[in-house]
Amino acid sequence: MTKEALTKEFEAIVGADNVLTSETDRHTYSYDAAVLDSVMPALVVRPTTSEQLGKVTALCNENGLPLTVRGAGTNLSGGTIPHPGGVVVLTNGMSNILEINEEDMYAVVEPGVVTSKFAAAVAAKGLFYPPDPGSQTVSTIGGNVAENAGGLRGLKYGVTKDYVMGVDFWDVNGELIKTGSRTVKCVTGYNLAGLMVASEGTLGVFDKIILKLVPPPQAAKSMMAIFPSMKAASETVAAIIANKIVPATLEMMDNFTIRTVDNFRKAGLPTDAAALLLIEVDGHPAQVEDEAAKVEDICKQNGCTEIKVANDAAERDAVWQARRDALPALANLKPTCVLEDATVPRSQIPNMIAALEDISNKYDLTIGTFGHAGDGNLHPTILTDKRNEKEWERVEEAIEAIFERALAMGGTLSGEHGIGMAKSKFMIDETSKGTLEYARRMKSVLDPKGILNPGKIIG
């Protein structure tokens, strides 16, 4: 079929307004948030109903057109960068919350629902949807599931996969595949919903997602602990967990990040501190009091020089504002900001911190480190200018070195940003030849023409 004829076919399904063909418009769907080159799609299609989405998927398959689903395009590993000549399928025309069931504590949503809007709608009903990825004010639930997005609350509440009860998706033939259920327990058939989580759009096109909801914690207490060394801070993290306390959030910042954040907002952070831990415990009020006191003790026993406990909402907000400022503040320093998310078992945090220092020195790069220390998911952030080719080469080498060290510690390539295109060539280092072949065989049967987000995860 010619491109004109194909365009007509897509227009017949979704309406002319929802097919973008001009070079200018297509260019704005050629990238995501990863530091990778743009790839121009042939068409951009925006279905507004479930039926249209199924038909679009089938039409792509019939014509062997690569199909990349895109929510907010905030992916950090190139998962939403299209394949050359492919079709970008937008989900923001399907952004309805179909049901929030308070009795059975679940919700059913379309893939284009924005995460924070969903969380707010759930909160309005007195329930809680914990996953809170950094991009939650724009990211979509479809993208969160496809990437298994994490966030600050991962330590205690888990990540997106822990809330996915079911996914209805379109296969390449335009058949609606139903998986999971609205019940807590369900062993009906293969756990296909689980297979969809972190599949990065390579196995099916999400139509509806069933999400688990939980009761919100009744109380919370936040504190900021100041340490004379990253080592003391990371040992404190290990000690808190060893004492059987699981804070809702347990975040760390290195001195470089502290200074940058303070310079950014003049929030009066201790700029001479080597490390900060930002901690929040939540739950029943009595438990919160008890755990907060224990955490305070543990911090002090591990060399904490000062601990500030937030006494009201404003002080609590100030603690978390500092953490929210970390990435923007770092990003302001240099034109290019490479945000990594290699993750290690949390007992290895002290070793990982030391490794990052080595790497920063060896490759002569500025690396700010902050992140989810409690779950071993640090965000070493390399500040550079991609136009400086010499430095960029060193950045690429440093990234490889970070992966190598993380894997050697029993860690993983990506805690929450996905493999996409950026990390697919490193998959073999963490898994095995056999693992990749198994995955490729599965994909080749489910998607014989290889149209579903080609080039991602398994290359």
Added chain:
Amino acid sequence: MADINKLAQMLKELDDQLVNCMRCGMCQAVCPLFKETGREFDVARGKLALLDGLASEMIKDPEGVNERLNRCLLCGTCAANCPSGVKVSDIFLKGRAIMTGYLGLSPVKKAIFKGMLANPKLFDTLLSFGSKFQGLFTKEADALLGSSCARFNAPVIGDRHFKGLAKKPFHKIIPEMDTQPRGDAPRVAIFTGCAIDKIFPSVGEAAVKALQHHGCGIFLPKGQACCGIPVISSGDRETFDKLVRTNLEVYKNAEFDYLLTSCATCTATIKELWSDMYGGYAGDKLDIERIAEKTMDISQFLVDVMGVEPSEVNGGDVTYHDPCHLRNSLKITAQPRTLLKASKGCSLKEMPEAASCCGCGGSFNLNHYELSQKIGNRKADNIQASGAKTVATSCPACMLQITDMLSQRQAGVGVKHVIELYADGLPR
């Protein structure tokens, strides 16, 4: 038309600023236009990518990019919330100037900008004719708001309920002033602004009344020109320079402590764009910076300099809309609210999303009325949700847009400038 290679070279000037966008996409959360359309080319990230694409010759469709670039309210909400601190509005204005240099100005804009706006006297004369004859084409739509709509199907007016030209513009009511302060009160210069002069002269009168009440000496000169925002947002650098120059001549040799405007857009333009975008005689830079430093929003002046404080006497509910050019460009949100609380007979009642754009965006309203209306209707919903019978704001452009939206739905809500409400409560 020059060749596209040359355009790419010209856009390279923006490279150092464009590269700061890390494509995180967080602007999608705050862009009022994206909220309505959901299209990437409507949000800052998309537009920055388009400029970058054109500069690096990845795409070769300057007309297409220009059209997308102009589909923007220039409200600056994205820049105010950008994690990487990208100066989005600055890039867009420079981008528009480069694109206009390359593609040329539309004949209509050329006629209006160069033929009329650049020549304040002619502009005034033409509009005074307009004021006399507008009744032939329009009829009253809402008595409370003083709005009008078209008598018959007229181009440009369309479905708009607009605030007509005032019978007597401000510069006819008070042609000029040059008074000394009482005691140690400061002496202030007033920059009237086109919309206040020609459509809302009562705002100008209220400002004078309030300043006199506080004992300020007033310098209100003749011969003021437009601040330049309509022309620079259309990329017309030449006319912009001319207008800035005209205004400099009027103000630069006068003695005053502050330059005040009651128009958020004029304030932001004088404070930020005059120095950023002026391409005329380099020797003018010092004068521009000196004036920019002295420029203040009227409520900011009354609260921060004159120390106006909230009063105990409350009255009817008034809600406040944050003009983008005060909130996003100048970070002024508290002072207008304080001034309202200080106004006799007013109680401030916040509306939901007070900070979101009203959808006017100057010429955006003319070129994309349907979208402008959608955004404006959301604002009108929020105003009504507050339950207040009056909405106050600090920018005549917002007043025009909000008047249109409220008049169309006969909401029974009045639109006032903050300074009008404050002046109303002052003794005569």
